[in-house]
Amino acid sequence: MDKLSVWLCNTSPRRWILDFVTKKYYKEYFNVLRGKKVLEIGCGSGLGARIILKYFVPSEIIATDLDERQIVLAGNNVGDAHIIFEIADAAQLNYPDHSFDAVFEYGAIHHIPSPDWQKCLREILRVLKPNGKLFIYDVSIESFSKGVYGKLIRYTSKHPYDKMFRKEEFIDYIQSVGFRLLKRKDGGRYFTLVAEKQCT
Ligand SMILES: C[S@@+](CC[C@H](N)C(=O)[O-])C[C@H]1O[C@@H](n2cnc3c(N)ncnc32)[C@H](O)[C@@H]1O
Known part of the structure; x- marks a missing residue:
């Protein structure tokens, strides 16, 4: 990841945004993961893992990132026995x-x-276990094509723009592989989804 993105993901506003999104969109699921085991992918500096622990109270969070430097940073930032940081490629x-x-x-x-x-x-x-939940908070290629902010980010940060998903393509794909969509909210630049692994 480029230096600008790393910096943006380590700031207090980022913590505030993740906290806000979690409370606003996932509140009705806060009780379903009490004492359960959770995975986070692309955990960055560990802000998300702390927020997941605070609201969902799982017994264990394995928080993963491809970038070893992020895992070291997250380990230094977060000292909680319920959260384990590991290097992992989400693919x-x-x-x-x-x-x-x-x-x-x-x-x-x-x-x-x-x-x-x-x-x-x-x-x-x-x-995921059968009926396991997937919580998505993300942006798509449209987020980097619209508005002054989107275009500014596009020209100042490094992302795989030519190989990034369109929002609808992403949501269709999730359902085509075996997830049932429980909730979808579009919030300007970003979107949130809650999906469930269907039992076959
Ligand atoms: C924009 S940051 C988000 C970090 C954190 N989740 C947050 O919201 O602050 C994206 C993160 O995804 C990680 N990442 C990128 N490709 C990945 C992959 N294939 N597997 C796991 N993590 C990946 C990056 O290293 C980076 O830490």
Whole structure:
């Protein structure tokens, strides 16, 4: 990730945004993960993991990132025995099938170029238990094409623009691989989804 994105993801406004999004869009699910096991992909500096712990109170969070520097930073930032930070590529997860009750991602999948973002969603499906939940907070290629802010970010930060998903394409794909959409909210630049792994 470029230096601007790393810096943006380590600031107090980022903490505030993730806290706000979690309370606003996921509140009705706060009780379903109490004492359960959760995976976060693309955890960055660990802000999301702390917020997940605060509101959902799972017994264990495995918070992962591809970038070793982020994992070191997160480990230094967050000292909580319920959260374990590990290096992992979200498109190639090293966890057994049906290991987690929920998977979270805050702004990570748009960094993963096609066809790996599709692979990532299939991996998430694989590691989730039946009826396990997926919580998505992300942006799509449209977010970098509209408005002054979107265009500014596009020209100042590094993302896989030519291999990034369109929002509708992403939502269709999630459902095509075996998730049932429980909730969808569009919030300007970003969108949130809650989906459930369907039992076959
Ligand atoms: C915009 S940051 C978001 C960080 C954090 N979730 C937050 O909201 O503050 C995106 C993160 O995704 C990670 N990332 C990118 N590609 C990844 C992949 N294939 N697997 C796991 N993490 C990845 C980056 O290293 C980075 O930490």
